[in-house]
Amino acid sequence: MTRGTVAALTGAALLAALPSAAAAITAPPGVRVQTVARGIPQPTAITFDARGGMWVTSAGNLATPGDGVWYVRRPGARPRHVVRGLFLALGLTWRGGVLYVSHVTPFDRTGAAYRQRRGRLVGLTGWNGRRFRGTRVVLSGLPVGRHTMDNVVRGPDGRLYLGIGSQGDATRGPSPLSASVISVDPGARRPRPRLEARGLRNPYGLAFIPGTRDLVVTDNGRDDLGLGRPPDEVNIIRTRGRARDYGFPQCWGQGGPACRGTVGALVGTAPHASTDGVAVAARFGRLGRSIFVANNGSSLFEDPPTTNVQRVALRRTRSGYRGRLVPFASGFRRFDPLGAAMGPGGALYVTLWVSGRVIRFTPPG
Numbered sequence: 204m205t206r207g208t209v210a211a212l213t214g215a216a217l218l219a220a221l222p223s224a225a226a227a228i229t230a231p232p233g234v235r236v237q238t239v240a241r242g243i244p245q246p247t248a249i250t251f252d253a254r255g256g257m258w259v260t261s262a263g264n265l266a267t268p269g270d271g272v273w274y275v276r277r278p279g280a281r282p283r284h285v286v287r288g289l290f291l292a293l294g295l296t297w298r299g300g301v302l303y304v305s306h307v308t309p310f311d312r313t314g315a316a317y318r319q320r321r322g323r324l325v326g327l328t329g330w331n332g333r334r335f336r337g338t339r340v341v342l343s344g345l346p347v348g349r350h351t352m353d354n355v356v357r358g359p360d361g362r363l364y365l366g367i368g369s370q371g372d373a374t375r376g377p378s379p380l381s382a383s384v385i386s387v388d389p390g391a392r393r394p395r396p397r398l399e400a401r402g403l404r405n406p407y408g409l410a411f412i413p414g415t416r417d418l419v420v421t422d423n424g425r426d427d428l429g430l431g432r433p434p435d436e437v438n439i440i441r442t443r444g445r446a447r448d449y450g451f452p453q454c455w456g457q458g459g460p461a462c463r464g465t466v467g468a469l470v471g472t473a474p475h476a477s478t479d480g481v482a483v484a485a486r487f488g489r490l491g492r493s494i495f496v497a498n499n500g501s502s503l504f505e506d507p508p509t510t511n512v513q514r515v516a517l518r519r520t521r522s523g524y525r526g527r528l529v530p531f532a533s534g535f536r537r538f539d540p541l542g543a544a545m546g547p548g549g550a551l552y553v554t555l556w557v558s559g560r561v562i563r564f565t566p567p568g
Contacts, residue, residue: 258302260293
């Protein structure tokens with residue numbers, strides 16, 4: 204089906220015509236898998252506006268004309284490239300009629316400006332249905348390097364929470380904001396970052412547990428310790444109180460003196476799985492409280508099981524949370540699953556980075 208054909212469909216006819224996802228993708232019995240958008244180059248993160256419109260960032264390792272923000276008015280509609288020139292945009296969220304996007308400057312097509320890169324958070328204002336009329340820089344000059352700016356989410360306190368990756372594979376970097384999760388009040392006259400957690404090598408995916416101020420964060424482990432270690436992680440940050448240390452670079456779950464005083468992961472995923480996008484649901488069909496994580500796949504070795512979507516069955520305890528990692532969806536192309544978000548109707552949405560698509564997992568009923 205061509206994009207022109209999709210754009211011409213409306214209402215129930217459009218929904219009925221949505222193509223299913225690739226037949227190779229498998230999900231639990233009763234869960235429906237559909238493609239809801241195609242033709243977005245290298246889609247990364249997803250968010251939704253108050254009307255159910257879907258917004259997607261697009262980014263690769265080098266800047267391309269397709270980078271920036273894409274808008275999909277409804278499932279199956281033709282994506283529109285509404286913001287251009289945002290390099291390495293990996294996160295976006297709505298707050299108070301403003302779309303906030305995390306990205307990196309400068310717009311680098313060749314890789315020559317690697318050492319000059321800095322992280323930035325911008326607010327896009329005045330959406331009129333076709334374009335944004337203004338841009339406000341909320342934070343700039345943030346430390347990036349081997350890893351960059353990660354996702355940004357709105358917290359229940361109104362602050363924006365975002366991840367900043369480390370400047371090296373096994374080193375944080377000189378800035379206290381490197382390898383961390385920070386928050387900021389975007390409405391302040393002079394917004395200042397507040398450190399929420401440190402010792403997170405690449406805190407890519409962020410999502411709050413519904414009804415709480417507890418933030419779920421994925422983290423990619425070091426690459427210099429061999430093929431079998433360390434695991435990637437799913438962590439929980441208590442956003443009230445002092446910033447705690449999650450161990451990077453000295454602690455990677457091995458225990459002992461190197462991990463003394465650090466916070467352990469909720470669960471570990473496969474080593475080098477590139478555990479990235481995360482979404483949290485209070486319920487998903489008959490499933491209880493669940494964390495969904497998108498594993499983009501290892502770049503160190505060809506191991507198809509590291510490219511999948513997994514579910515963490517989450518249980519609240521007196522001392523915090525316990526999680527149990529279980530399979531959810533598989534059969535993806537290598538390096539496809541990347542961003543994740545819960546969307547309208549309690550469905551799970553996942554970006555497929557290589558395929559240029561967004562797919563939806565709809566629970567039974």
